[in-house]
Amino acid sequence: MESDAELRSRWALDPDVIFLNHGSFGACPREVLDAQSDLRARLERQPVDFFVRQYYPALDTARLALADFLGADPEGLAFVNNATTGVNAVLRSLAFRSGDELLVTDHAYNACRNVLDFVAERAEATVIPVSIPFPITSEDQVVDVVSERLTDRTRLVLLDHVTSATGLLLPVARIAAAAHACGAEVLVDGAHAPGMIPLGLDELGVSYYTGNAHKWLCAPKGAAFLWVRQDRREDVRPAVISHGANMPTDDRPRFRHEFDWMGTQDPTPALCVPHALRIMENMVPGGWPEIMQRNRELTLRARRLLAESLSVPLPAPDSMIGSLATLPLPDGEPASPSPLYEDPLQERLWHDHRIEVPIGPWPAPPRRVIRISSQLYNHIEEYQQLADALRSSL
Numbered sequence: 001m002e003s004d005a006e007l008r009s010r011w012a013l014d015p016d017v018i019f020l021n022h023g024s025f026g027a028c029p030r031e032v033l034d035a036q037s038d039l040r041a042r043l044e045r046q047p048v049d050f051f052v053r054q055y056y057p058a059l060d061t062a063r064l065a066l067a068d069f070l071g072a073d074p075e076g077l078a079f080v081n082n083a084t085t086g087v088n089a090v091l092r093s094l095a096f097r098s099g100d101e102l103l104v105t106d107h108a109y110n111a112c113r114n115v116l117d118f119v120a121e122r123a124e125a126t127v128i129p130v131s132i133p134f135p136i137t138s139e140d141q142v143v144d145v146v147s148e149r150l151t152d153r154t155r156l157v158l159l160d161h162v163t164s165a166t167g168l169l170l171p172v173a174r175i176a177a178a179a180h181a182c183g184a185e186v187l188v189d190g191a192h193a194p195g196m197i198p199l200g201l202d203e204l205g206v207s208y209y210t211g212n213a214h215k216w217l218c219a220p221k222g223a224a225f226l227w228v229r230q231d232r233r234e235d236v237r238p239a240v241i242s243h244g245a246n247m248p249t250d251d252r253p254r255f256r257h258e259f260d261w262m263g264t265q266d267p268t269p270a271l272c273v274p275h276a277l278r279i280m281e282n283m284v285p286g287g288w289p290e291i292m293q294r295n296r297e298l299t300l301r302a303r304r305l306l307a308e309s310l311s312v313p314l315p316a317p318d319s320m321i322g323s324l325a326t327l328p329l330p331d332g333e334p335a336s337p338s339p340l341y342e343d344p345l346q347e348r349l350w351h352d353h354r355i356e357v358p359i360g361p362w363p364a365p366p367r368r369v370i371r372i373s374s375q376l377y378n379h380i381e382e383y384q385q386l387a388d389a390l391r392s393s394l
Contacts, residue, residue, distance in 0.1 A: 002283070004379040010283065011377050018382045020357040023164070023192060023324045023373040026215040028276075035275040036220050039268040051264075058271050059260055065274040066213070066225060069288075071200035076228045078259030079270040080238075083191040086210025086226035087112045087158070088239045089259075090187050096123035100155040103128045103146065103184075105170075106363065107163040112189050116158055125155070132168075134363070135315035139171040147178045154184040161211075162192035165362050167324035167371060168316055169197065176205040185232075192216065194225075195280075196322045197292060201227050208232065214269070216295075216323065216375070219276040222269035228255070238262055283376060291376060295323035298374040302383035303327060306372070309387035323374045329359065330394060331366035343368060345393055353389040 002010075010029045013019050019027070043050045059079070067074035080086045096102070096119060104116055106129050120127045130149050133141050146157065157179045161172050176186045185207040193199060195216030201209050206229070213223035228236050233255045238244075244257030252260070281287040284294065300318055303325040307314050312328055332343055346359040362369040370390075372383065 004377075007283065008377040013377065016354055018353070018355045018385055020355065020372050020378065020382060020386060022375040022378075023167075023215065023371065024358060025221065026212070026218060027375065027377070028214070028220055029218055029279055031279045032218060032220065032272055032276045035279075036268045036272045039271055040266070043268070055267060056260065059267065062271050062273050065277060069199075069277055070194065070211075070225075070227070071202055072209075072227050073202055073230065075253070075256070076230060076233060078226050078228075078238075078255065079273075080210070080224050080226050080259070081222050081265075081269075082214075082224045083189055083210045083212050084109075084111045084115070085239055086208075086224060087115050087187065087189055089226055090208045090210070090228075090236055091115050091119045091156075091158075092239060093236045094119075094156065096120065096125040096155060098124040099153060100125040101128050101151060101153045102126070103130055103149055103154055103157040103179075105129070105142075105146070105159065105163075106131045107134070107166050107168065107170075108158060108160055109164045109189055109191065112158060112160075128154075132170075134166050134168070135313070136168065136320065137317060139169075139174070139320055142168075142170055143174050143178065146175050150179060150182045150184060152182065154179070154182055157184055157186045159186060159188050161188050161190040161209075162196060162322055162324060164191065165326070165360065165371075166316075166369070167321065167326045169320045169322050173205050180205065192322070192324060195288070195292070196295070196324070198289075208236070213273050213276065217273065217276050218280055218375075219273045220269040222266065223273055223276075226259070280376075292323075294376065295374045296321070298378060298380065299323050299325050299372065301380060302372055302374065305380070305383055306370070306387050306390070309391060324371065326362070326369040326371045328362075329368050329370050332359075332361070332368045334366050348393050349386070349389055352393070353385070355386055355389055357386060 011027050012030050063077055064074050067077045102120055128149055130146050172188055179186050187208040188206050190209055190211035192215055194211045209227045213219040214221045238259050240262040242262045244261050247257040284290045306327055343359040349355040359370050
């Protein structure tokens with residue numbers, strides 16, 4: 001088994017930085033980047049041959065590999081640039097009208113909430129925000145508060161599988177069952193879930209699921225997917241309409257044509273997904289199950305260490321935590337000037353200690369939280385250094 005230092009060397013991360021923020025943009029192993037460079041060289045050597053003769057077979061191979069990993073019907077799986085693009089494709093394909101209700105939790109990712117607000121405003125539908133407690137003691141609380149807001153007017157529930165702001169694993173299957181009983185559909189923003197927790201999309205009970213491959217799967221940036229249940233595929237169109245809209249459907253269904261070609265773009269992130277799956281799997285003896293277990297156990301251990309150091313109670317049970325976790329901090333400034341604003345404490349940790357870790361307002365300034373992530377390149381001593389830095393900075 002490789003040591004912590006050997007695992008760390010598999011990534012191109014700056015060795016002088018304590019990188020505890022895999023959750024924001026992921027990080028790509030060197031071997032995956034090398035595979036992407038090889039693909040780009042092939043593309044540029046003969047672009048016409050690549051796109052006209054090689055692209056579709058390579059894309060199909062990548063899709064089949066990802067579908068097998070996700071437990072998903074490959075015919076309902078499409079590559080997109082990121083999970084936000086997947087959310088856009090679904091929400092902007094559906095026809096809402098005045099009186100419809102669209103449920104979303106207050107833990108939703110801001111970009112996806114903005115899409116929901118946009119389509120609701122155009123259709124004169126109503127967005128129903130559902131407040132999930134945090135701190136929280138059980139996933140039952142999530143099921144209860146969402147179920148209480150479901151009505152016969154609820155058309156769709158937008159649900160995070162792993163919340164970005166608070167790092168909670170939400171009980172997607174249980175909420176989907178309650179929503180479907182009321183005639184509502186469920187769109188899951190699973191940006192963080194692939195590679196963090198086991199997935200079986202065909203059995204999850206949702207209508208639509210989108211997730212990133214550039215985070216816990218460690219594929220290049222620009223690799224993500226949208227999965228659509230078989231009975232909903234005819235209604236879902238990509239955010240970009242291109243040649244696929246009037247292509248013959250003898251060899252590929254419309255869903256495949258439209259999502260597989262949305263204009264000339266760099267396809268190498270998606271085509272690298274099989275490389276990322278294989279390279280990551282071979283880093284540890286137990287493959288992906290061991291990766292998920294190791295990352296989760298390190299996250300749980302790290303959050304206990306930080307909670308003791310900060311003298312704060314754990315805000316969620318272990319059962320609702322994967323490889324991402326947040327803890328409350330003392331109040332910060334009363335308001336943030338912009339969405340890209342970095343908390344002064346985050347800046348001090350970076351400039352004074354070379355620790356990269358996000359600190360954000362939750363649920364609103366001046367209250368704030370710190371969020372940690374774990375990937376194979378991390379080790380517990382890094383979180384101890386974070387705890388020491390926080391004590392000195394606070």
